[in-house]
Amino acid sequence: MLSSGGESGSCSKDMAVELGDEPHVLVVDDSLIDRKLVERLLKNSSCKVTTAENALRAVEYLRLGNDTLEGTVSEVNMIITDYCMPGMTGYELLKKIKESSVLKEVPVIIMSSENIPTRISQCLEEGAKMFVLKPLKRSDVKQLKWHLMKCRN
């Protein structure tokens, strides 16, 4: 299941922001509660959010590995993914993204409920921009947005 939502429905925070300026973040997590939490955190921070319930759905959405379908420009400005997911893990998803000519520059953030140093260095070595311990907090989103702004410029 995939769901998308921009800020157009809720007007208070971002009337001044053109819809085109909102960064688009893809959130991948098999926990519905965590998807909802991260989505709300990001939307409160003026991001457009699409969620995916597992890595396979994310791959389909991003059209990864299919050169004829991949666009020339990524529609997604950032990908936040859980590490532990059934089937393809967040780490495996990260590797796939880095293999894609279109998507490899998109910053990828890995989230995990477990603080395992080897896991963290493995992800960072593979090119993840950040590794965050769950549950995600507002201070994490601030850091995340900094990476987003940096990548856009």
Next chain:
Amino acid sequence: MDLVQLQRQLVDYRTSLYHEGFLDEQFTQLQSLQDENNPDFVVEVVSLFFEDSERLLNELSKALEQQIIDFKRMDGQVHQLKGSSSSIGAHRVQKLCIVFRNYCEAQNVEGCLKCLQQVKHEYGIIKTKLESMFQLEQQILNAGGSIPV
């Protein structure tokens, strides 16, 4: 009871939940995500937690009744419960899940059974307490007041 008394009762009740370790900082973070545009956010997320937990606790009970116990699968389920309780700030449930996972890893049936009972007990308590809190909040709203932060 008048509005001010209700509001005071709510603040006291909430404070006690933190002091007694039922809830932690994460619950505050959850509340801060709620606003006029998303007035039911906390109730929605907590309801998901209730559904999730009840399903997982049932599955864990069944798993421990089997002839051959699938500890790996159980560990995965406890991991999920640990995750969701952590996400809403259900501190005691989360802490018990950590112990439970250790017993799964050690393939200790007695330990797992004992832990499951404890988790069920703690879950029951936090569910009742959160429902009471939501009821108080609703009473305040019905009386035309606002929820104190």
